[in-house]
Amino acid sequence: MVDSISSGAMSMSQEQLKQQVQMSLLSKSLETAETQGNEMTKMIQESGQVANQQAPITDPAVGQNIDILA
Numbered sequence: 445m446v447d448s449i450s451s452g453a454m455s456m457s458q459e460q461l462k463q464q465v466q467m468s469l470l471s472k473s474l475e476t477a478e479t480q481g482n483e484m485t486k487m488i489q490e491s492g493q494v495a496n497q498q499a500p501i502t503d504p505a506v507g508q509n510i511d512i513l514a
């Protein structure tokens with residue numbers, strides 16, 4: 445009986461540790477995803493600012509054809 449109680453306690457302890465590790469990994473993954481999302485938003489905003497600073501294309505035919513033989 446003592447063996448079953450001690451093995452049950454050990455099993456519960458291992459499961460708690462496993463759950464804590466999983467929660468830590470999930471937390472870190474969420475933090476990384478949030479950081480990447482913020483950086484992506486920043487890049488998109490900066491690229492929009494650069495696009496606004498460039499001279500507009502005056503020739504509407506520019507970019508209409510692609511040379512696939514080159």
